[in-house]
Structures are given as structure tokens and as C-alpha cells.
Amino acid sequence: MAKIKMEEYLEEEDTQKGKFLTFILGDEFYGIGIEFVTEIIGILPITEVPELPTYLRGIINLRGKIIPVMDIRLRFKKPFLEYNERTCIIVIDILDNSVGLIVDSVAEVTNISEENIVPPPSINTGFSNTYIKGIGKVNNDVKLLLDCEKLLSQDELESLDYISA
């Protein structure tokens, strides 16, 4: 019996499934699948690149590798917050792109099992929840789980805005 338990334990430890890196943005907690995360770094000097949407702050030099950084606050149309020593860049690797996400601060890595994840409300009540693929319950808190692929994909509306602007 003990052996089986041990195996189960190891398996759980081995797989990254169900693990989320949580970070704070304003008052909300967000979660991101740990399998996408490459590393977490403090804020680095950002080189601005012209002609990009405002949420793409520019590019950074990560040990010789040049990666774009996206301010999640601006991406979610929240007001811009000056970067401070708690500001973090979460480097994620998705769809063959390395992208840095700027967040207010990083909280922890937590387990959210599948039965504790509920889909976001399907009736659109005036807010857009395109970037959220589920809502996780941990104890009494809720974590908004991000859909990384949607985060990177261009939504057409925004492009149109940009052109008309």
C-alpha cells in the first residue's frame, strides 16, 4: 500500500499538470499553467519599439536572447502602474515564442485540481473574458486562469482600433 502511495506521489510530483503559477494584478489573483513558464526575472531595462500596440512595451535582453515584453495590465486595459522592485517579468514559452509578461508581483505555485476549476460564465455580461479559460478555487480564494495562447493571438477588434486610430 505504502508503495503505491509513493508511486502516486512521485507521479504527481513529476507531472506539471494541475500546477499554476499565481501572480497579482491589482486586486485579483491570476494563474498561469506552470508548463508555459520558463523563468521569473525582475524588471530589466526595456527598449521601446515603435509602431507596436501600447501593451507591448518593447524588447529586453535576456542573457543575449532578445524577447518581447507585454504589460499584462495594459493588455487587460487596466491603468498603467509604475514599475517597482516587486514588479516581475514572467518569461513564458508558447507557440514557439518566448514572451515576457510584466505583472505587479508573483505570488506562489499552487495546485488546482480539475474539479476545482469552473468555466467562466458563458453569458457575456458586459465584460470580455476572452483571456480567461477557467476560474480556479483554492480554499476561499479564486484565481483567474489565463489562456496563454489567446493572450498572444491578435484579436481582430484591437487591430482595427489601431488602424482607425
Place this chain on the structure above:
Amino acid sequence: MSQFVNEPMLEMYLFETTQMIEQLELAVLASEKEGFYAEDSINEIFRFMHTIKGSSAMMLYNDIAALAHSMEDVFYFLREAKPTLVDYSILSDIVFEGVDFIKVELAKIKGGDSADGDSSVLIEKIKEFMLYLKSENPSGQTIKVDEPNKQQKYYIAPEKKITYDAKNFFKAVVYFEEGCEMESIRAYTIIHNLKDLAEELFSTPEVGSGSDSDSEFIKENGFIIYIRTNLNYEKIESFLEETIFLKELKLEEITDEETFLSFKSTEGTIFEEKEIKMPQMMEKRVSYEPINKEQNNKEVVSSGPQSVISVNVDKLDKLMDLVGEMVISEAMVTQNPDVVELELENFTKAARLLHKITSEIQDTVMSIRMVPLSTTFMKMQRIMRDMCKKLEREVELQLIGEETEVDKNIIEHIADPLMHLIRNAVDHGIEENDERIKKGKDRIGTVTLEAKNAGSDVLVIVRDDGKGLDKERILAKAIKAGLVDETTVLTDREIYNLILLPGFSTNENITEFSGRGVGMDVVSKNLQLVGGTILVDSTFGEGTCMTMKIPLTLAIIDGMNVKVGDSCYTIPITTIKQSFRPKAGECFVDPDGNEMIMVRGNCHPVLRLHKYFDVKTTVKEFHEGVLIMVEQDARMICLFADELIGQQQVVVKSLPHYIKQTRNIQSLSGCTLLGDGSISLIIDIVGLTQSRTK
């Protein structure tokens, strides 16, 4: 289809076959020019076909193998029967069709698809041609295409020594698994591999021709090999057991030399001829190489023992990146703010040495990636030939300077433009042969393809002695198409450049080769990708000259770093004409708000970088900053920046993929890392001037 594909083998197969196909094409082209196939070239083509057949069968690409086999038959016939009545142009067509088929299949394999093309139609065609050849040339000699010597033993000359001192003799009988196909080729492979281990070898049946009857014999009786070697029983046994599709192996030791020799001598007389033939072929191979040398340097060196290795391009790119990083970190160390202020004699000495070595490494790595243009130029020969055939026009292609070397990445980008230019030259430029005589020109038109170095650029020039561009017609067409305003006055060069616009074609009729007006657009688009430009020049009635200006390499450029606000930008130094600080009030503004400046009697537009890139800066007055005058396509523009930082060789890195797919920023060609680890954006002058004119 291929059950035991293993990657390195497949890669090697693709590499070798592609090279052989290229050489084969060259040989056929050369022969066609001569008007007949010399014995040497027939042998050469035969050998290529044979090797392709062998390796394709090994890799289980049966359609390629079968096709190569039938082509080989044709050349076998040509070689053995020496027929006198051969329509060489049909022969060339057939060979080219075959070559094209194999090329397509190879491309499929390369792309990871299965080679599913059906070669049977082609094979039928070749067989028909064979029948026709045979009926045209009923020679007294019996042709042994389909009746190879069944029970004979075949002597293969060992390449190394003539004196035999090895004392071990073996007789080996190898049986292949049923249904493994191509037994004779597998047998040939064994012999080929054994050659290195054995001093003397002969076998029953003869291998080398790879004919079906050999396979039949091997199927029934097994493949019998006699070996004289220094190695012991176990070694030979373990070697033979590695054979693919081996079903059974019988290996017995022959005790004395005489018995061994008796196998050979009993039939020795018959094979005397063959005995000579094999080494002769080896010799010929060597003697070909100098001929190929001019045409294909790469191949020649590859025949030397291990003097050349083929390296995956990814590895080279990685190495290149690393060297780039090293250059940057070297600057980071030697220009470190902590040491820069100190006077350290030993440190400076060591730093200088380090700098010397790093720049040498950089040069070497760069040179690794340089490839001569000759292969690309050779492909043009083929295109030329096909076109001349279709258009029934005689045009000669002259190549000059094909040994010029260019970065590998760039070569890939210029093959297409070059093809379009050649097509245009032949289709639009060169007149019909009769027309040429009327005009008092040589009957045969000439297209010259020339490459030469010019500073950090390579010039590739396509020149024809055809009818040249008709200015009036181009202008009329352009006005009709609404591409230019009727009232604008254009210089000759500007008019010629109109033909580069998409959808512009002066050809009234759309032909197979040109007339849709896409070609020139492709040319300029492709060149833009590699930072090249094209200049059109022409004299009506005498010919046209297209000059492509291509940078030697994309990876490292000489740049001038400028500061705008807190950001740093890099301007390619080749575009900079001059930089200067204007006096207050020297710039003026037109009613539309466009700023401009008069320099030496010419008026140039001024572009404020801080405005263009939307950067905050305190320097807004012209006399506080600096103007950098850049030139692109004979168009000048003055860029206004805060200050110059300095000149530096920078390693170009492309912008992250995600940024590119979000927005295609025309005015930036990439970015680079500066000595202090910060990022500088490289300004693309072409994009900048274009986006401005819009």
C-alpha cells in the same frame, strides 16, 4: 515506404543524390552544347545513374530507383553499342525529365513527405526511346543489356596494393531474405564495403550492373564471394552478419592459396577485359575532377579523403550566434566602466590580444558560411536551355565571375530573382534570330551573367544585347495603368524603375515565361529581404542591364549608433553620406509642415527620428542635435538625432518573431546588442524612405 529510415543515412542520401543530380545536369548540358555525347560523358552519366539507383534502392525509394535503372539502360546501350544514329536532343529531353522527376521526389523526401511520385510513365517513354534507338542502330554487336553473364565470376580490383601477402582465404555464401528486392544491389554494397577489408575479392555472379537476372541468380543460389584478407574468420563473419536483410550466411575458410586462385584462374581469361575496365573507371573518375573543378568547387574537395565535411546549417547558425555574443561580451569586459578609467598596462595588452583573436574567429566563422555563386549560376544554364528550346530562339549564356562568394542565406534569396531576370532577358530582351540579322546584330543573342565584389556588396549583373527598354512605351503604359501622373516629369532611371512595380508588364501577350507582370515585383521583393537593391539601365536597341546590389552578408554590419532621447538606434554605415550639425535657421518648413534643408545647392527632406519613432527627447532644435544624411536608391534624406555615439560593427539579430507577427515594422531591419548589454534598433533605410513616400 521506408521502414528503416535512420536520419543520418537519409540526410547523406539526400545530400549525395542532390549533388549527383546537379553534376549530371551539368554533364548533359555540356554534351548538348557540343552536339553529341562524348564517351567520357556517357560513362559519367552512366555512373551517376548507377549510384543513384543503388542508393535509392537502399533507401527503398523504388520509383526513383526504377527510373534511374531505365535511364542507366539507355546509357549502357550508348556506351556498349556506340550507336551512330541518336537524336541527342530527344535524349537530353528525356534525361532532363527524369532528372526533374528525381528532383521533385527528393524535395518531397526532404519535406518529410513520402516519395509517392509515379515514374512508370517516364519509364515507358524511356523504354520506347530505347526501342527506337535499337531499331535505328541494328548493330552486329550483341548488346548485353538484358543478358548479363550468369555463371561468371567477377573480379574487382582492390584499390590499395598489388602484392598480396594476406594469408587468410574465405569463401562466403550470402542468402538474402525473400522479397527484400534488389538483391544485386545489396550484393554490390557488400562487395563495396568489403573492399576496404580485403586484399583481393571476386564474386559470383558479377555485380555492378544490378540487372534483374543477377538478382534472380542470387535469390536461387545465394551470393558467393571469395575473399583474401588479413582478418580472421570471426572478423569477416561479424562483418558479413551486419548485412541488411541477411537470411543466412555460410562462411568457410579455404586453406591454401592455390585453391583460392583456382577459382579465379579457371575463368580468369574471360574477365581480363573486365579486370582492366574497373580500374580504368576509377582512373577516369580522377581525371574528371579537374574538369568539374571550375564548375563546382564543392564537389571536387569532397572527393579528397575527409578534407571536407558537411555540416548542418543550424549548427553554423548557432556558432555564428555564439561568436556574435562573444564579440559583445568582449566589449563588455574591455569597455567595462569599472576598468575603463584605470590605467592598466597589462590588462590593455591582454585585451588587445583578445580582441585580435575574437575578430579573427569572427572572420573565420563568416568565411565558413560563404559559398560560391557557381551552383546558382549553373542552374541558370538549365533554365536558359529549356527556354531556348521552347521559344526556338538561340541565346548564349555567358558566365563571368561565378567564383564570387556570398553568404549562404543570401544565395537562397537570389536564385529566384536571378531566374526572373534571365527569363525576362530572353523573352523580352533578345529578339528573334531573324530579326537580329535584320538589325545587323549577331544571329545568336547573348545574355551575360556577371558577379563581382564591390566593397561590402556583391554586384550581380544580368546583361543582354537585345532590343532594350522602350522608354515611351513604358511611360505610356504606366500612365494608362494609373501608376504615374501624366504631368510628372521623370528621369530615365525613374522610368526604367517603373518596370519593377507589381502588375507592370509591357508584353502584350502573356507567354509561358513572362508577361503577367509578377516577375520584376518578385525580384525587388526578394532583394529587399536581403537588403539588396536593383538598378535598371538600358539603351534602346542595344540592350538592357540589370544590376543587383546585394550585401555580402546579413549577419554583421558596420553601423553608426545614434542617440535619440534614451533610445539608441543603429544606422548602416554604408547608407550614410555625411553627418553635420546645422546652424540655427538653416532648415525651413513648407506650408504642409514638411521640414527640409539646403545642402550644397540641393534640397533634402528632414526626418525627425524622435517624432517618427515617438520618443521623448529634450533635443528638439536642429542646432542642438545632429543631422545624418543617408542615401537609398539615389534618394537622399536627412535624419535628425540627438547625438552620434560612435561607429561599431554590430551583429544583426532579427526582432522576436512575436513582434514581427504583431506588426510588420518596415522602418526597422532588426536589433543588436551594444557593449553595455542594452539593445539598439537597426534602422532600415529602405523601409524608412518607402514608408515616408507613401
